[in-house]
Amino acid sequence: MLLNKSSLRGLYAITDPQLLPGRQLLLGVEQALDGGARLIQYRDKLSNNAARHANARALCILCHNHGALFIVNDDIALARSTGADGVHLGQHDAPVQNAQNQLGRDSIVGVSCHASLKDALTAEELGASYVALGRFFPSQTKPDAPQAPIQLLTDARAGLGIPIVAIGGINQDNGRALIDAGCDMLAVVHGLFGNNNIQQHARAFSQLF
Numbered sequence: 001m002l003l004n005k006s007s008l009r010g011l012y013a014i015t016d017p018q019l020l021p022g023r024q025l026l027l028g029v030e031q032a033l034d035g036g037a038r039l040i041q042y043r044d045k046l047s048n049n050a051a052r053h054a055n056a057r058a059l060c061i062l063c064h065n066h067g068a069l070f071i072v073n074d075d076i077a078l079a080r081s082t083g084a085d086g087v088h089l090g091q092h093d094a095p096v097q098n099a100q101n102q103l104g105r106d107s108i109v110g111v112s113c114h115a116s117l118k119d120a121l122t123a124e125e126l127g128a129s130y131v132a133l134g135r136f137f138p139s140q141t142k143p144d145a146p147q148a149p150i151q152l153l154t155d156a157r158a159g160l161g162i163p164i165v166a167i168g169g170i171n172q173d174n175g176r177a178l179i180d181a182g183c184d185m186l187a188v189v190h191g192l193f194g195n196n197n198i199q200q201h202a203r204a205f206s207q208l209f
Contacts, residue, residue: 008108008130008163010038011192011205012185014073015059016141017044019193026058028198033066035202037192039185041088043073056082069108076102086110086129091119096126110165115148117155124162131160132187135168136178140190142168150181157182172204179208 013032020028029040040063042056056072060083063070071086072079076099079087086108087099099109111128113119120131133152135145145168156164166183171191178186186205195201 008039008069008165009184010186010209011036011202012039012041012165012187013037013192013202014041014043014141014167014187014189016189016193017046019190025055026062028193029059030062030066031198032192032202033063033068035199035204036206037068037202038206039069039071041071041073041187042084043189052078053082056084060084071108071110079103079107088112088132096123096128100127115146115152117152117159120156120164121159124160128162130163130165130185131156132165132167133183134166134170134187136166137169137171137174139168140194150177153178153181153183172201172208175205175208 040059042059044052056078060070069085071088072084073088074093076087076094080102086103088110090112096109100107108129110130110132111123113123113131113133123131133156134148135142136148136150139145153164153166163184164182165185165187166178167187170186170188175186188205192198192201
């Protein structure tokens with residue numbers, strides 16, 4: 001059974017074209033799904049449009065076959081054309097309402113809020129399905145992002161009614177502290193796809209919940 005946005009909890013795997021080049025993309029994501037990943041985000045700012053469309057469509061089918069959700073980073077048009085379940089937006093991307101108007105009211109629209117509880121509260125008011133907070137630890141993906149204190153998750157949990165995603169330098173040793181502080185999902189890039197046995201690492205992350 002396919003998950004819905006009201007059950008956003010668990011491992012949130014984000015792809016990276018340098019960690020999963022070419023054919024390794026589908027193989028790596030399938031391993032993550034077999035290990036228990038519940039949400040996959042396709043993030044690729046390097047490939048051309050044709051390749052991104054082909055990859056996103058294939059990933060969408062793969063995720064749905066595994067009962068998982070699939071969203072696209074930043075690109076609303078790509079999400080719509082490939083049947084994705086939604087889109088993840090940065091602070092300077094299109095407004096939440098624009099995404100919902102194009103993808104449908106039942107679509108998932110996540111918003112990056114970095115270290116700002118105020119931005120997270122605003123995102124919820126605007127209709128976001130979830131907010132992503134962090135980075136909480138040193139990150140290879142976004143090393144210059146402002147660091148957030150773990151207390152931010154506790155404060156956000158008290159003030160928000162939508163799922164909270166923690167991101168930034170998360171591994172199997174520090175992930176549990178973020179869950180205990182109040183996050184619903186752990187968003188992982190290098191900590192998952194930067195390892196040889198992706199399925200084993202996905203299972204270890206999933207077991208933290």
